[in-house]
Amino acid sequence: MAAWKLEENIQRDLEKAQENVELYGGHVVKAPNRYEIRTGVVVAARFADKLRRTAFAVFGGVLPREEIVRATSELNKKIYEKLISMGVGKLDIVRITVEAIIEGGKLTFGEPKIEWFIPHSEVEKRVVECERRINEIKQKIETLLRELP
Template sequence: MKLNTGYVRASGYAHKVRRVLFALVKGKVDPKEVVRAAGELNSKIFEEFQKLGVEKEDVVRISVEFSIKDGSIVWDYDTLSIEVYKKSEEERLAKAMEEVEARERELDQKIREVEELALKLRSVAEELVEKIEELKQEHTSLKLKAEMEES
């Protein structure tokens, strides 16, 4: 089985781990074992946070695989993954996203302008085709008229 917290502030990871674990093993493991195993995992995560320099405002996403053996939760720490999104990076990311969104709006506006121009061009092309057809008809009727006068 795999525990995945989703995105959570580092300050709230322990509560999230406990809640997710309870949901995953409901009815399979004694609640006291869930509390014990969550505490064990949270201690390991806290150690990793210290190594990684995680601050309580940072956003993290934690996943780890585990198994249930004889009513006990056994963590596979080799699969422990902690993604860290620093608050300072979050602010830069938010600014970059604003720039991307602004460029997308500009692109949408340019596309609308090109579409409007294409519609105008289509209209002008249709007018040209109509004028050409009129000229052909006039030419054909003049040609017929000239042929009839010759006869």
């Protein structure tokens, strides 16, 4: 698995923000000052760009640019750490959803929900491996049961 890292290109994201809203939507208003932000299905290495673009599109007319950059930067670091700990590769496909709240001119994100999409071929390999392990465990149990008085 190749190593990957976060990259920030704020100017590019500002330029792409409106296009992102027009093409993908990317958010739901849940209540006054409470939103749900979504990346849609995206290659893991690009999640940060999608989140920033959506945040700029949604909050650009409401919050200062610096506040959006600060909040999304913190969120992206948190998500990156979670992706790495989950073993997600940079070319794997994910979808991230997170709640956002505006209070007192500050943007705060809740706990992100990360969905990791695994290719069918990989699922098949994992199923075969699980079946092999189950059979080994069954054999060990049967051996232990035979040894009992």
